[in-house]
Amino acid sequence: MLRLAHKKIRHVALQDKVVSAQEAASWIKDGMLLGMSGFTRAGDAKVVPLALVEKAKVENFQVDVYTGASLGPEVDQQMAEAGVIRKRAPYQGDPAIRRLINSGEVLYTDAHVSHNAELIRQGIVGPIDFAIIEATAITEDGLLIPTTSVGNSPIIMQMANEIIIELNVSHPDSLEGIHDIYIPDVQGKRSPIPLNSAGERIGTVGIPLDISKVRGIVLSEKTDAPSTIVQPDEETAKMAEHLLNFLHDEVKAGRLTKTLAPIQSGVGSVANAVLNGFLESEFEDLEIYSEVLQDAVFELIDAGKVKSASGTSITLSQERGEQVYSQLENYRDCLILRPQEISNHPEIIRRLGLISVNTALEIDIYGNVNSTHVSGSKMMNGIGGSGDFARNARLGIFVTKSYAKGGNISSIVPMVSHVDHTEHDVDVIVTEFGVADLRGLAPKERVPLLINNCAHPDYRPQLWAYYNAAVEKTGNHHTPHLLEEALSWHVHLEKAKTMKK
Amino acid sequence: MLRLAHKKIRHVALQDKVVSAQEAASWIKDGMLLGMSGFTRAGDAKVVPLALVEKAKVENFQVDVYTGASLGPEVDQQMAEAGVIRKRAPYQGDPAIRRLINSGEVLYTDAHVSHNAELIRQGIVGPIDFAIIEATAITEDGLLIPTTSVGNSPIIMQMANEIIIELNVSHPDSLEGIHDIYIPDVQGKRSPIPLNSAGERIGTVGIPLDISKVRGIVLSEKTDAPSTIVQPDEETAKMAEHLLNFLHDEVKAGRLTKTLAPIQSGVGSVANAVLNGFLESEFEDLEIYSEVLQDAVFELIDAGKVKSASGTSITLSQERGEQVYSQLENYRDCLILRPQEISNHPEIIRRLGLISVNTALEIDIYGNVNSTHVSGSKMMNGIGGSGDFARNARLGIFVTKSYAKGGNISSIVPMVSHVDHTEHDVDVIVTEFGVADLRGLAPKERVPLLINNCAHPDYRPQLWAYYNAAVEKTGNHHTPHLLEEALSWHVHLEKAKTMKK
Numbered sequence A, B: 001m002l003r004l005a006h007k008k009i010r011h012v013a014l015q016d017k018v019v020s021a022q023e024a025a026s027w028i029k030d031g032m033l034l035g036m037s038g039f040t041r042a043g044d045a046k047v048v049p050l051a052l053v054e055k056a057k058v059e060n061f062q063v064d065v066y067t068g069a070s071l072g073p074e075v076d077q078q079m080a081e082a083g084v085i086r087k088r089a090p091y092q093g094d095p096a097i098r099r100l101i102n103s104g105e106v107l108y109t110d111a112h113v114s115h116n117a118e119l120i121r122q123g124i125v126g127p128i129d130f131a132i133i134e135a136t137a138i139t140e141d142g143l144l145i146p147t148t149s150v151g152n153s154p155i156i157m158q159m160a161n162e163i164i165i166e167l168n169v170s171h172p173d174s175l176e177g178i179h180d181i182y183i184p185d186v187q188g189k190r191s192p193i194p195l196n197s198a199g200e201r202i203g204t205v206g207i208p209l210d211i212s213k214v215r216g217i218v219l220s221e222k223t224d225a226p227s228t229i230v231q232p233d234e235e236t237a238k239m240a241e242h243l244l245n246f247l248h249d250e251v252k253a254g255r256l257t258k259t260l261a262p263i264q265s266g267v268g269s270v271a272n273a274v275l276n277g278f279l280e281s282e283f284e285d286l287e288i289y290s291e292v293l294q295d296a297v298f299e300l301i302d303a304g305k306v307k308s309a310s311g312t313s314i315t316l317s318q319e320r321g322e323q324v325y326s327q328l329e330n331y332r333d334c335l336i337l338r339p340q341e342i343s344n345h346p347e348i349i350r351r352l353g354l355i356s357v358n359t360a361l362e363i364d365i366y367g368n369v370n371s372t373h374v375s376g377s378k379m380m381n382g383i384g385g386s387g388d389f390a391r392n393a394r395l396g397i398f399v400t401k402s403y404a405k406g407g408n409i410s411s412i413v414p415m416v417s418h419v420d421h422t423e424h425d426v427d428v429i430v431t432e433f434g435v436a437d438l439r440g441l442a443p444k445e446r447v448p449l450l451i452n453n454c455a456h457p458d459y460r461p462q463l464w465a466y467y468n469a470a471v472e473k474t475g476n477h478h479t480p481h482l483l484e485e486a487l488s489w490h491v492h493l494e495k496a497k498t499m500k501k
Helices: A002-008 A012-017 A021-026 A047-056 A073-081 A095-101 A116-121 A153-159 A234-252 A269-280 A295-302 A318-326 A346-352 A386-392 A443-454 A457-474 A488-496 B002-008 B012-017 B021-026 B047-056 B073-081 B095-101 B116-121 B153-159 B234-252 B269-280 B295-302 B318-326 B328-334 B346-352 B386-392 B443-454 B457-474 B488-496
Strands: A033-036 A063-066 A085-089 A130-135 A143-145 A162-168 A214-220 A263-265 A286-289 A306-311 A335-337 A355-359 A362-364 A395-399 A428-431 A434-437 B033-036 B063-066 B085-089 B130-135 B143-145 B162-168 B214-220 B263-265 B286-289 B306-311 B335-337 B355-359 B362-364 B395-399 B428-431 B434-437
Touching: A002 A214, A012 A214, A021 A047, A021 A214, A033 A153, A047 A073, A047 A162, A047 A214, A073 A085, A073 A095, A085 A095, A116 A153, A130 A143, A130 A153, A234 A269, A234 A395, A234 A428, A234 A434, A263 A269, A269 A295, A269 A355, A269 A395, A286 A295, A286 A346, A295 A306, A295 A318, A346 A386, A346 B346, A355 A386, A386 A395, A428 A443, A434 A443, A443 A457, B002 B214, B012 B214, B021 B047, B021 B214, B033 B153, B047 B073, B047 B162, B047 B214, B073 B085, B073 B095, B085 B095, B116 B153, B130 B143, B130 B153, B234 B269, B234 B395, B234 B428, B234 B434, B263 B269, B269 B295, B269 B355, B269 B395, B286 B295, B286 B346, B295 B306, B295 B318, B295 B328, B306 B328, B318 B328, B328 B335, B346 B386, B355 B386, B386 B395, B428 B443, B434 B443, B443 B457
Parallel strands: A033 A063, A033 A130, A063 A085, A130 A162, A162 A214, A263 A286, A263 A355, A286 A306, A306 A335, A355 A395, A395 A428, B033 B063, B033 B130, B063 B085, B130 B162, B162 B214, B263 B286, B263 B355, B286 B306, B306 B335, B355 B395, B395 B428
Antiparallel strands: A428 A434, B428 B434
């Protein structure tokens, strides 16, 4: 492994920096803030975290962990369960750390993906004691080549006091050239981001590395944890069909062409399944300008539907991952990985006019969306990039099945128990029953679309009963609500295990 | 007036287009969509609306009215009360139309100020039958020179089928040259907006006018309705002091310099009063990059504190207005009025790194902000630009007095009854009691800052009681809430006329 590593560490001054994971872990002290690479289980450091888990067996210490997004089990399960993490930001998705966040043992800050870098740049998040960054190579002129994600690594490396590189020899050399690293200057001294189409390159192939900050290089051959997405089913196929029909009508109305507009598709099984539906569609020469490139993106590439795919991470199932990374040269020309502040930047999202598809947990009759909290209190994963996209996209679309827990939870409720996307930011809702196109509508005009087109039929009478009572008792206010009853469905769910009354 | 008007209609082909307001009103038919100039009672058409009110006495008709923002009493009071308005968007602020919105007689769509133009451009709002636009002149080469606001007029004129110009001869000629009209291309064909500092000019001095669409020119000498802001008081002075101390500390921390960053200040008395506080501050050479330029901006200019002030409208009190417009040449060099999609564009707000100060109606213990709805149902004015700014600014600051209605309403509540700005978008809260700096914090870390620094002391024990019970009963979830009680303060207010329990 060391010989292979030396081939990948092409900057000679760094070749004698290789240390063991244990030694690197010994530098990490109680109270430190670690900035780590990784985005949705891709491109994360894996062996230093495991050494920290070992260290925790003999030493009491806690650190704050700031990353791109969710990491694999080495951090978000094992480090978390070892009690090493005091505070975690800005996204997570592992059941282990979720449990600890919801029992008060780990603090968690849930932030828009595009905003993290500004907080780090300003030092609000910081000082970062160590950056721990996975790399596939270090070039002769000192560029760190990331692996399967870019995430927040550029700004973390820029602001960290010291850097530990996890050089992962298991990634194919052909990863080099896929990344496009553009780092904005501080606010006020910044120029426009010169990106005018999804497939353009505007930066360097790697992240500029301040050699003097590199404390050590740890070798690794651990692969990314595979994604846990589940396959499309009958209901997600229905949702895809509704979405495609909606887009078809947008083309007919002259607002889009058959190549549509750059597409963003959220993290998770439902968004992946819906994107999958484009395989059988009339649309072609598609551009993807997204955050995470999941399985469906590669299926669309294989089918010749996609001319370029830009994201900040590649997160694939076990099987897809093996296929893609063994044939990476087939995909290289159309793949671009960017820093998450560029993949999710409002400037670019608005300029390109994205079609954005994200998943909702629940939606209320006026179009407010909850993406993060179960019954108001319990965190699921986090808002991720959904807010970056929905707020700034040409079309902010949210998809969800109309029900959960075998029908005991309605995804359409009188009032959501937490708001991540306000009525002002939600354009279109799609469930397996149909589409609610909310654009330009007043709250009361949205109600019939959401109840009649999107809610599960079992819940429609209950939803109408709430709305009609609210109209009557408020005297038909702008957004009629009965505050005594607005959250009663959630309360009933807790007591009776169903929202059915 | 006609002779003066002919001097101002410098495009010869238009000089015979002058018609009476009655004739212009006769062109407006039931069911039409009118796109009108005007933003916060500035630069709105006034005589055609009054002719429409007259017409309504003898003819049944209703129209939809889409503007920049709130208009003066001719539309938002008299047209509304005459029953002429079916639907109103995207902002309003007159008690008359507010009452009709909350009794179900007028539909209202409340939208982000920066987003309107995209909806019009795509035809989601449209087709616009008539644009009715106030102008101070029409140049030889066919530019319409707006008056005291730009708002959505450029995109409305571009997309409308026909245009009625209200040529207002009461405005000083020196208004010409203040405007900077830059109109983005359609999404996907758009370049970066080439604006790198608040005081730059990137467009033309007027709005390109398609002469063939001009149906008529109506003459007017009606002045803008003055703003209704109230003067600073002891509590707003306290809030200003807290905000200035906070900014002082930001300078000390090296995150800002004494010239700060471009400042946006929201519409209304409280935000105006807080901005007023900068008069006595250490900060200088300030730049204003805002939406509405209110009285305080001109006081800061008079005091030599401001080097440039950019907005989309100028809305002044009676006295200030008379002074400013009689001495406009003194202010001209530092004033710029832009289309609202540029003044509020996320691309620019993020690039410049604005300091944004907006008013909240209520804030919950986790930092979610309600700017629009009283007790969840009743619309006040609308979200305006507060979301554009708070989401994208360097510092998204919300100010509010800690109480309302003589102490019977607490501005800090367990759960807000409507969310306009989510916990992800709110950086700093200021009340007369102090500052809560929420940046980078987890929900539970925000609670003590909001309760102990910002809430009125009368309500602190009640807030702690709610939070502690929520922590205990949920088992310390990420965002502990008791859904049975979360909105009980508002319910109690309705029954007992106080939130005090």
